[in-house]
Amino acid sequence: MPELPEVETVANGLHKRVAGDRIESVWLGPKKEPLKSLPEEIIGALEGAKIRGVRRVGKHIVFDLRGARSDKGHWIVHLGMTGRMVVSAPQEAIAPHTHAIARLASGRELRFVDPRRFGRLSVVREEFTGPGTEPLTVGLDEFIALFRGRKTPIKAALLNQKLLHGVGNIYADESLFRAGIRPRRHAGRLSRDELKRLHKSLRKVLNEAIRLGGSSVSDYVDADGDEGFFQLRHRVYLRTGEPCFVCKTPIKRIELAGRGMHYCPKCQK
């Protein structure tokens, strides 16, 4: 479900709804995959803590906390492929695959739901900066330097969270199309001009997707339960065999490291 624009939309929605609220108690489900910190650490950090704010770092949702006794801490949520963070009234039915519930002083509940269990919950004390560089604010020179000397395909480099964090399969494919670059090109062999186009198209695609509330491909919804609209603007992602909007050539799908990638064989060199 979630790449940078979706996580940004969810984090902003959560901030509006729960900033200033207090976590009174926490329930954790029996499955242990979703928990990256020990259950007692999560409960210890969350129970009694005030939510100062909610924001996005990379693909992570960060709840900034002020604990009951500890001064600060952060609740980090990664949604994986199918994770959702929803604000619910207590009487609402518990959805299948609910792994954590935080009961708030306002009477509402924050629920973490994740069928595939690729999502992760953790708590940290220190400031959370994420694994890589923020794609929305990275400057051109720093952007170019990230790829210097790398033999890996540019598509794989865009997905590498230690370089730029927040870019996933949709926005990698879409930004490469708009930059006219084939996904298998070696990252280190792209010209300065090509990287300049990619830098621009990536930020443009991400910002446009944020404006439209993200992409709802199958089940993504934001904190209010609303779908995004950027899927209507996809030019290559999941459009295998359909005509390119620019040149009518059928969009190709190839596999790299077990993941699908989509591109126009004529528009992308």
Place this chain on the structure above:
DNA sequence: ATACCGACCTGTCAGC
């Protein structure tokens, strides 16, 4: 250090 690949999970949809 770097790069590929399978593993981790469940759900949905198309085809037989």
Place this chain on the structure above:
DNA sequence: TGCTGACAGGTCGGTA
């Protein structure tokens, strides 16, 4: 109707 296989927004650890 029901089975099977392909595919899905992501990351990790083992191996070359």
